[in-house]
Amino acid sequence: MTTSGSTGETMARAAERLRSAGMRVTVPRMAVLMAVSDSEGHLDADSLRGLAQRITGRLSLQATYNVLRALTDAGLVRTTQIAGHPARYETERHDNHHHFVCRACGSIRDVECAVGAAPCMEPRLPADYDTQEAAVTFWGLCPGCRAAAPLSG
Numbered sequence: 001m002t003t004s005g006s007t008g009e010t011m012a013r014a015a016e017r018l019r020s021a022g023m024r025v026t027v028p029r030m031a032v033l034m035a036v037s038d039s040e041g042h043l044d045a046d047s048l049r050g051l052a053q054r055i056t057g058r059l060s061l062q063a064t065y066n067v068l069r070a071l072t073d074a075g076l077v078r079t080t081q082i083a084g085h086p087a088r089y090e091t092e093r094h095d096n097h098h099h100f101v102c103r104a105c106g107s108i109r110d111v112e113c114a115v116g117a118a119p120c121m122e123p124r125l126p127a128d129y130d131t132q133e134a135a136v137t138f139w140g141l142c143p144g145c146r147a148a149a150p151l152s153g
């Protein structure tokens with residue numbers, strides 16, 4: 001349960017973040033941005049839609065995708081595409097982190113940038129390529145799934 005007071009406060013903060021990113025402030029944008037910030041990260045659009053609807057009332061999945069794309073383009077939200085999963089969204093922190101995905105349960109956790117700065121690793125490319133970032137997905141088993149299936153790890 002959220003009191004109307006604290007919701008008003010976080011909505012004001014969301015509006016401020018939209019404005020400072022040069023975006024027009026709308027209720028769906030505030031609601032989706034709040035849903036992303038309040039989550040522990042890596043929710044898909046449908047889960048975020050469920051959270052945002054507490055504020056917006058009915059919000060279509062397409063509208064949610066449109067808002068998420070606009071927030072991503074504005075640099076407020078980071079979108080991660082992982083093979084075989086719907087896109088995941090989290091607050092953009094510009095920390096160049098990577099992801100570990102559990103093959104068994106699909107849980108996702110952040111992996112710190114191995115080097116500390118983008119692009120994190122040197123690709124074998126001719127010198128005239130300007131490499132700016134690397135997004136790495138590590139696949140394996142989380143501790144819980146390893147314990148449940150000790151022979152497969």
Ligand SMILES: [Zn+2]
Binds near residue numbers: 104142143
């Ligand atoms: Zn797992």
Ligand SMILES: [Zn+2]
Binds near residue numbers: 090099
């Ligand atoms: Zn992440």
